Amino acid sequence: MINLLYPLLTKEIPTGLSDEDVVQEFVVSNNVAYFDILYKRYSGKVFGKCLSILKSESEAEDAMQEIFMKILLNLSKFSGRSKFSTWLYSITYNFCIDSIRRKKKDKSVLVEDMSSEHDTAEDDVEDRFIMETNVKRLKVILEELPVGDKAILLMKYQDDFSIREISGMLDKSESAVKMKIKRAKQKFKKLHSELYKNTL
Amino acid sequence: MRVNNFKELEREQIVQYEKNTEKVHKSISSNVGILSFIGDIFELYLSRIFGLFVSATGGSPKAPDNQKNDGRPKYPNTI
Numbered sequence: 001m002i003n004l005l006y007p008l009l010t011k012e013i014p015t016g017l018s019d020e021d022v023v024q025e026f027v028v029s030n031n032v033a034y035f036d037i038l039y040k041r042y043s044g045k046v047f048g049k050c051l052s053i054l055k056s057e058s059e060a061e062d063a064m065q066e067i068f069m070k071i072l073l074n075l076s077k078f079s080g081r082s083k084f085s086t087w088l089y090s091i092t093y094n095f096c097i098d099s100i101r102r103k104k105k106d107k108s109v110l111v112e113d114m115s116s117e118h119d120t121a122e123d124d125v126e127d128r129f130i131m132e133t134n135v136k137r138l139k140v141i142l143e144e145l146p147v148g149d150k151a152i153l154l155m156k157y158q159d160d161f162s163i164r165e166i167s168g169m170l171d172k173s174e175s176a177v178k179m180k181i182k183r184a185k186q187k188f189k190k191l192h193s194e195l196y197k198n199t200l
Numbered sequence: 201m202r203v204n205n206f207k208e209l210e211r212e213q214i215v216q217y218e219k220n221t222e223k224v225h226k227s228i229s230s231n232v233g234i235l236s237f238i239g240d241i242f243e244l245y246l247s248r249i250f251g252l253f254v255s256a257t258g259g260s261p262k263a264p265d266n267q268k269n270d271g272r273p274k275y276p277n278t279i
Contacts (some may be wrong), residue, residue: 024201032232039228043221044214051213057220065224069231135212138205157206 017086029078035072042085043068046092049154053096053147067095082165089159090169093151100147125185131157133192141191149184156181 019038026034039071046067050060070091078087130153134140142150155161155169167177 004208004221030241032229039225043225044203044217045210047217047221047224048210048213051217057217061224065227065231068224068228072228072232103278116276130204131206133205138209154206157204158210 020080023075023078023080023084035075038071038084038088039068042088049089049092049158050096052142052154053093053100053151055143059099063096063099067092069152070095072130075115082168085159086161086165086169088159089155090159093155093169097147097151125189127157130185130188133188137192137196140195141188144191145184145187148188152177152180152184153188 007154017037019041022034022037026029026038047064050063051057054060056062067088071088078084082090106167129166142153145153150167155166161169163174163177163181166172166181167174170177172180
């Protein structure tokens with residue numbers, strides 16, 4: 001009997017569905033296999049972001065577990081107004097930044113004063129310079145950068161988020177986000193020249 | 201094509217930390233299993249729990265009998 005029922009119980013999941021379609025199917029069927037598809041697609045990327053921000057593998061594992069449980073329990077609330085990946089990364093960044101805030105009891109992560117001396121002192125750093133920094137150095141520099149700057153550079157260069165998307169995720173104005181990116185790039189360049197001054 | 205080493209870094213991390221993501225997946229699956237088990241139990245016994253609650257507060261779990269026969273026929277125009 002179970003042999004007859006087995007094909008029905010393990011109904012084949014079509015491959016090649018878009019993320020948004022997978023979410024829809026999950027909401028309709030409540031089949032965890034659809035969640036597994038999303039997990040397979042994004043777990044590596046989410047883990048990388050958690051690790052970059054939290055700097056510890058065990059903390060990144062805990063964070064990722066909580067993030068995906070949150071996603072699983074709230075998939076029905078996903079409205080589809082943004083891409084699924086934008087929604088997922090927004091939860092990831094906010095979760096990691098919040099957990100650092102809780103740890104440091106410091107509310108200034110990403111809420112820094114916008115009128116810094118950097119704003120007018122230096123020219124714009126080219127995107128090319130940031131993106132072409134070799135991977136080894138990139139790792140080291142990201143490790144050294146403050147959390148807020150690191151997160152915003154990852155959003156811009158790794159996830160290709162627009163200024164509008166970042167401003168929505170961080171609940172900040174677009175001009176504040178632009179300023180934040182500019183300052184993060186300046187810090188990146190400064191760190192680069194400090195750490196690798198002989199090889200510039 | 202434009203070089204973007206942030207993407208390269210992401211690719212490296214995905215390969216390097218595959219074991220960590222598998223470990224977390226197992227943990228999430230067991231959590232989901234526990235949650236669905238609790239959900240099934242709750243669904244199965246919800247009506248009984250509700251009945252027990254009604255009894256405990258002094259009510260009767262039976263539905264009120266609205267069709268008491270007070271001598272009149274059940275339907276009008278019947279003999």
